[in-house]
Amino acid sequence: MVVSATQVKKVGVIGAGTMGHGIAQAYAQEGYPVTITDAAKPALAGVKDRIKSNLKTLAREKLVPESAIEETVARITVVDRLEDAVRDTDLVTEAVFEDLSTKTKIFHEMEKFCSPECLLASNTSSFPMTEISAQMVRPERAIVTHWMNPPYLVPLVELVPGEKTSEETYKTAHEILVKIKKVPVKVQKEVLGFLINRIQTAMNREVYHLLEIGAASAEDIDRAVVTSLGFRLAFLGPLLVRDLAGLDVTCKVDETILPELDSSIKANRLLKEMVDRGEHGAKTGKGFFSYTPESIAELIQERDRRFIHLLQELYY
Ligand SMILES: NC(=O)c1ccc[n+]([C@@H]2O[C@H](COP(=O)([O-])OP(=O)(O)OC[C@H]3O[C@@H](n4cnc5c(N)ncnc54)[C@H](O)[C@@H]3O)[C@@H](O)[C@H]2O)c1
Structure with missing residues (x-):
């Protein structure tokens, strides 16, 4: 019991x-x-x-x-x-x-x-x-x-x-x-990383790769994701987004793009080098961006403020 x-x-x-x-x-x-x-x-x-x-x-x-x-x-x-x-x-x-x-x-x-x-x-x-x-x-x-x-x-x-x-x-x-x-x-199967960490890791592998090959700056990659995928995914799931786009189009695009994507099964080289240099992100003052204790506090406050607005708009 x-x-x-x-x-x-x-x-x-x-x-x-x-x-x-x-x-x-x-x-x-x-x-x-x-x-x-x-x-x-x-x-x-x-x-x-x-x-x-x-x-x-x-x-x-x-x-x-x-x-x-x-x-x-x-x-x-x-x-x-x-x-x-x-x-x-x-x-x-x-x-x-x-x-x-x-x-x-x-x-x-x-x-x-x-x-x-x-x-x-x-x-x-x-x-x-x-x-x-x-x-x-x-x-x-x-x-x-x-x-x-x-x-x-x-x-x-x-x-x-x-x-x-x-x-x-x-x-x-x-x-x-x-x-x-x-x-x-x-989560019906005990898959390693459950749902969200798997999905997030798959996306981030390509994000690090795009940064590594110089496809865009760190600021622009983040801006592009926030203003498109992030904007939509706040209330539309990725499968519903594909249904709305059309699965025929999705299938064609996948066949063209998938062979080009990073398929590495190891942590990204750029990421590893940063970690080895002690650049562990906000907590060390440097990651993909630079931080001061004051800027981190401001960022977290602003993050929470916006999360609260999203919660109020979409959930309460
Ligand atoms: N940080 C995240 O974003 C996140 C998200 C989801 C899940 N998790 C998971 O949550 C767990 C905690 O992560 P976190 O980010 O809070 O880590 P954290 O390092 O901030 O906190 C872990 C705490 O556990 C304490 N601790 C360690 N051994 C202990 C013991 N034997 N008895 C009592 N306390 C002990 C440590 O002193 C520490 O304060 C991990 O399993 C992590 O994978 C983390």
């Missing part, structure tokens, strides 16, 4: 990094008391301030009332130990580093301290639940719920059952995500 969605009264989160703090926020915003833990003290120390700062942006854009800021933060309890984060909870989401043995160990540990009915979810970006739950006594209550960054704003959560995940677990996970205003999508 696993809890039903209506029986979920308290939520736990393991890992308070980029995703963990945002997942905790998403549940707390919808009224759930949340207990969160992390192995690193600095991550734990900053988690409430981080959530408060996110909420201030949401309040400024009128997505939540001002009064929700303190109420939401008050629903979050920060604890030092995993056992305290999972005890008395009905649903736990794990969001620690993407390392299979760490995740497998955590799922094994969680079972020792949580109730027998508690649903256990992983936010892994790539590992199948069948592997993560390998050492579990009751793997039927485990499921991948793959959120996207920032988790308190992006609607999609991919739901990926493992070989032993029960229908009941899938149903609870689905219902609870709908209840907190997310859009769950079932």
